[in-house]
Amino acid sequence: MDMYDTFWGIPSWLWLIVLLVVLGGTLASLLFPLWLRRFLNQQIDQTVTRLFTEAYTKNLLEGVNAVRKVGIQTTVENELRAHTPEPLSKPIGTHRNFPDFDGLLFSPVQLSVQPLDHTVPISLETKIGKHAEKPMILSMPMMVTAMGYGVSISKPFIHAIAKGTALANTAMNAGQGPVLSELREYARHMIVQYHGAPWRPSEEALRAADMIEIRYGQGANVGCGTVVPKKTLTREIMSDMGFSPDEPLQDLYIPVGIPGIHSLADLKQLVHYLRKAGRGVPIALKMAAGLDLERNIEMAVKAGVDVIVIDGAQGGTHSSPAILVDDFGLPTLSALCRAEQFLCQKDLRDQVDLVISGGIRTPGDILKALALGADGVYMGTAALFAATHTQITKALPFEPPTQLAFADGSLFEQYDVEKGAQSLANYLRSCSEEMKVGVRAVGKKSVHDVSKSDLMAWDAEAARVAGVPLI
Numbered sequence: 001m002d003m004y005d006t007f008w009g010i011p012s013w014l015w016l017i018v019l020l021v022v023l024g025g026t027l028a029s030l031l032f033p034l035w036l037r038r039f040l041n042q043q044i045d046q047t048v049t050r051l052f053t054e055a056y057t058k059n060l061l062e063g064v065n066a067v068r069k070v071g072i073q074t075t076v077e078n079e080l081r082a083h084t085p086e087p088l089s090k091p092i093g094t095h096r097n098f099p100d101f102d103g104l105l106f107s108p109v110q111l112s113v114q115p116l117d118h119t120v121p122i123s124l125e126t127k128i129g130k131h132a133e134k135p136m137i138l139s140m141p142m143m144v145t146a147m148g149y150g151v152s153i154s155k156p157f158i159h160a161i162a163k164g165t166a167l168a169n170t171a172m173n174a175g176q177g178p179v180l181s182e183l184r185e186y187a188r189h190m191i192v193q194y195h196g197a198p199w200r201p202s203e204e205a206l207r208a209a210d211m212i213e214i215r216y217g218q219g220a221n222v223g224c225g226t227v228v229p230k231k232t233l234t235r236e237i238m239s240d241m242g243f244s245p246d247e248p249l250q251d252l253y254i255p256v257g258i259p260g261i262h263s264l265a266d267l268k269q270l271v272h273y274l275r276k277a278g279r280g281v282p283i284a285l286k287m288a289a290g291l292d293l294e295r296n297i298e299m300a301v302k303a304g305v306d307v308i309v310i311d312g313a314q315g316g317t318h319s320s321p322a323i324l325v326d327d328f329g330l331p332t333l334s335a336l337c338r339a340e341q342f343l344c345q346k347d348l349r350d351q352v353d354l355v356i357s358g359g360i361r362t363p364g365d366i367l368k369a370l371a372l373g374a375d376g377v378y379m380g381t382a383a384l385f386a387a388t389h390t391q392i393t394k395a396l397p398f399e400p401p402t403q404l405a406f407a408d409g410s411l412f413e414q415y416d417v418e419k420g421a422q423s424l425a426n427y428l429r430s431c432s433e434e435m436k437v438g439v440r441a442v443g444k445k446s447v448h449d450v451s452k453s454d455l456m457a458w459d460a461e462a463a464r465v466a467g468v469p470l471i
Contacts, residue, residue: 073095077090077322087321087322087323088321088322089319089320089321089322090220090319090320090321090322090325090326091316091317091318091319091320091402091406092316092317092381092402093219093220093314093315093316093317093325093358093359093381094220094313094314094325094326095326096313096326098313098314098331098332098333098334099331099333099334099459099461099462099465100314100331100332100333100359100365100462101333101360101364101365101368101369101462102459102462103457103458103459103461103462103463104368104455104456104457104459104462104466104468105455105456105457105458105471106367106368106371106438106441106442106454106455106456107442107454107455107456108441108442109441109442109443113443114443115440115441115442115443116439116440116443116444116445117440118437118440120440120445121445122435122436122439122440122444122445122446122447123445123446123447123448124139124140124141124432124435124436124446124447125137125138125139126138126139126140126141126375126376126447126448127353128171128211128282128307128353128355128375128376129211129281129282129283129284129306129307129353130306130353131306131351132275132280132281132282132283132306133279133280133281134210134279134280134281134282135282136171136189136191136210136211136281136282138169138170138171138189138376139168139169139170139432140168140169140170140428140431140432140435141366141370141374141375141376141377141447141448142170142360142366142376142377142378142379142428142431143165143170143171143172143173143189143191143355143376143377143378143379144161144164144165144170144171144172144173144378144379144380144383144424145173145357145378145379145380145383146173146174146175146176146191146193146213146215146218146286146378146380147161147173147175147318147380147384148174148175148176148177148193149174149175149177149178149180149237149240149407150177150178150228150233150237150240150241150407151175151176151177151226151228151252151254151318151407152175152176152177152317152318152406152407153175153177153318153405153406153407154405154406154407154409154412154415155180155236155407156412156413156415156417156420157387157404157405157406157412157415157417157420158174158177158180158183159182159183159186159417159421160387160415160417160418160420160421160424161383161387161421161424162183162186162187162190162421163186163187163417163418163421164387164420164421164422164423164424164425164428165187165188165189165424165425165428166186166187166188166189167421167422167424167425168424168425168428168429168432169188169189170188170189170428171187171188171189171190171191171210171211172187172189172190172191173191173193173213173378174190174191174192174193174201175193176193176195176197176215176226176254177199177240177241178199178237178240178241178242179192179201179202179205179208180240184208189210189211190208190209190210191209191210191211191212191213191284192205192206192208192209192211192212192213193212193213193214193215193286194206194212194213194214194215194258194274195215195254195258196254196255196256196257196258196259197252197253197254197255198241198242198252199241199242203277206274206277206278207277207278207279209278209281210281211278211281211282211283211284211307212274212277212278212281212282212283212284213283213284213285213286213307213309214258214270214271214274214283214284214285214286214305215286216257216258216285216286216287216288217286217287217288217311218286218288218311218315218317219288219289219311219312219313219314219315219316219329219332219357219358220311220315220316220317220320220324220325221288221317221320221324221325222288222290222324222328222329223256223257223287223288224256224321224324225253225254225255225256226253226254226320227251227252227253228251228252228253228254229251230249230250230251230252231408232407232408233249233252234407235249237407258270264299264302264303267299267300267303268302268303268304270303271283271303271304271305272304275304282306282307282353283304283305283306283307284305284306284307284308284309284355285300285303285305285307285308285309286309286310286311287300287308287309287310287311288310288311288315288328288329289310289311289312289313289329289330289332289334289335289338289339289358290328290329290330291330293310293330293335293338293339293342294338294339294342297339297342297343297348298342298346298348300352301348301351301352305352306352306353307352307353307354307355308339308352308353308354308355309355309356309357309378310335310336310339310354310355310356310357310358311329311332311357311358311378312329312330312331312332312333312334312335312336312356312357312358312359313328313329313330313331313332313335313358314331314332314358314359315329315332315357315358315359315380316359316380316381318406318407331358332356332357332358332359332360333372333462333465333466334465335356335358336354336356336369336372336373336374337372337373337465337466337467339354339356339373340354340372340373340374341467343373353375353376354373354374354375355374355375355376355377355378356369356374356377356378357377357378357379357380359381360377360378360379360382361379361381361382362382362431363430363431363432363434363435363438364434364438365377366379366431366435367435367438367439367447367450368455370447370448370450371450371451371452371454371455372452372455372466373452375448382427383424383427383428384402384405385401386423386424386426386427386428387405387420387421387423387424387427388401388404388405388415388420388423389419389420389423389427390423391404391414391415391416391419391420391423392404394411394414394415395411399411435447438450442454452466452467452468455468456468456469456470456471457469457470457471458470458471
């Protein structure tokens with residue numbers, strides 16, 4: 001056959017190439033598995049022989065032993081410390097296992113007291129700041145905690161939090177970033193955090209608040225100040241903070257406490273000013289939990305606040321020195337129980353509401369916190385991941401999901417605000433419905449009727465801390 005002949009209109013030479021490719025592919029598919037099997041067998045033989053014969057000091061097992069002794073997470077964190085002399089900044093919160101709500105269980109009712117049928121309506125309505133002129137009334141006892149635009153999360157993400165909490169008829173906290181004017185439009189209930197940074201909320205922002213929260217500390221950063229590195233800032237963020245467009249980017253600092261507040265008298269004056277600026281909305285004070293928790297609570301109550309917010313050691317943040325995240329503060333369960341006990345002993349329980357935060361993840365955690373005395377809870381990390389939901393596929397497998405949320409995240413521009421808001425609302429509503437099931441199971445009609453008497457513990461430490469029966 002001449003190479004210029006055709007068959008079905010296709011040149012013979014092209015048919016020859018196709019034939020060679022098919023034959024070559026068939027031969028390779030037959031030989032490749034044999035080659036691969038031989039190669040793998042050889043490598044495994046060499047590795048096993050080396051592992052079983054080499055001296056321990058040269059053996060790969062030495063590395064395995066070291067990782068098991070120190071722990072995988074601590075090993076990686078120490079390697080990150082070896083990479084740079086700066087303090088290791090750790091997001092999300094601690095990995096340590098403290099006695100927590102997992103050690104507690106609810107005691108179901110059945111005969112002497114009967115559970116309620118699923119058709120019985122359950123009230124989750126929550127009033128925060130009961131004694132304020134304008135208390136904040138929510139459809140549920142959980143709120144989304146402070147996550148500040150620019151210093152923590154991106155503008156699209158805080159928009160999603162505002163819209164998502166509005167769909168669920170609960171509150172969001174604007175955090176330590178600048179209070180964006182559009183948040184008032186998006187959020188149904190907005191908590192404005194008062195702090196010591198130069199971009200602290202204006203009187204206009206305070207007037208727009210449904211609650212004002214004086215921020216003294218948080219679980220992951222205790223009472224320390226916070227550096228906002230210039231590498232995480234943009235011209236837009238700086239402008240929203242009130243800086244001139246011509247001003248060069250620079251590291252910013254959120255100072256310790258509130259500048260100018262040095263005594264109880266000063267704090268009373270601040271509370272009075274904020275109450276007037278907020279036109280009667282509740283005034284809260286947020287603190288990290290330490291050994292002086294009771295003394296700090298007493299001082300806050302004497303200053304006239306309506307709400308005490310306590311952040312336990314499991315609280316997370318955008319970024320904080322790892323030593324503060326892992327090695328400071330009282331665990332959330334302990335902080336809540338000590339605060340409730342102190343308020344009751346001092347006959348102060350009716351004067352203030354108590355909000356707890358720090359590692360609260362599930363409807364069960366929320367209901368247990370309420371049973372132990374909390375009037376409401378803040379949720380942070382759980383809400384953050386709920387608001388990313390399936391959008392994490394934009395980040396995985398090469399980036400963490402937080403790159404969609406953080407202000408300096410590499411993927412924040414890909415974040416879908418409306419989709420995130422709906423996911424967050426779904427999560428909050430789902431938690432609410434599960435809590436209703438739990439309330440019916442203990443024979444109550446309101447989430448705020450659930451009490452310590454409905455709890456027991458299978459963990460001895462949790463039983464001791466919470467003061468409930470050990471089973």
